[in-house]
Amino acid sequence: MPSFDTVLEPNLVEVRNAVDQASKEIGTRFDFKGSSAKVEIKDKEVTLYGDSDFQIGQVFDVLNAKLSKRQVDARFLDAAKIEKIGGDKVKQVVTIKAGIEAELAKKITKAIKDSKIKVSASIQGDTIRVQGNKRDDLQTTMALLRKEITEVPLSFNNFRD
Template sequence: MPSFDVVSQLDLQELDNAINITQKGLATRYDFRGSKTEITFDKKGKKITLLTEDDMKMTAIRDMMISSLIKRKIEPKCLEFGEIQAASGGMIRKVVTLREGIDKESAKKIVKIIKDANLKVQAAIMDDQVRVTGKKIDDLQEVIALLRTTDLPVALQFINMKS
């Protein structure tokens, strides 16, 4: 019986590449010349720390990071930007948490969307992923197309397509 899994995963190497591209872009920008801007990536803790001098630069860093993520085919929905905090030396800090896996509420929404579409498929929640099974691959492809058009708070990938 054909099936596939709906997951929310991050490619940490591609994310690291996107952060490095952002850092190189900051080094070449005129408005960041001579500033003490830093981007640190903690792979184990799955956090990115942005450190800069003012709100305008923080917004520019955020926009540059999102554009480099999109170029690397990583959904910006996987980033959860925290509040701006004061740091030492008159600097400001923002901690970005990386979201991985589908939480229970989002999984329930995905299952509800699939059931409301009245396709001949079954959706089951398995830990932090949703498994969709059906008799025809065409039905599974319709589910994929349906989920791509919906606006969910998590980035979705479709893996393990088996026929």
């Protein structure tokens, strides 16, 4: 039976490269000289540091530009609130989304069921397996999900006949 998996997977190597490039640019830019502006990455969390909310915004813009040059979708980023860390310094933690959460998985399966396409969707951990009798139905389902689910960049893999 033909099937495919719907996943939410960022390219973490490209994310790390973008963070490294952003860090280099922040170190050389004139408007960041003498400030505490920097970017760090640990696992799936990027931490932005700066002297003010405005500077954090500028650091985030630099990071976003580097990510877009490396074809990493900005919708993978989930920015938390800016928090003070002593003195006049601030930081912001940006989480990189990976894996489909339960709420989004339910929304995806509901969209597939409401479409009346003859496929079945099942939640399997942080992926969603979609099965159908015809390859055309699966391709129609992919198009539907690209159109309906816009808050995250879904990708489709493990396509089998």
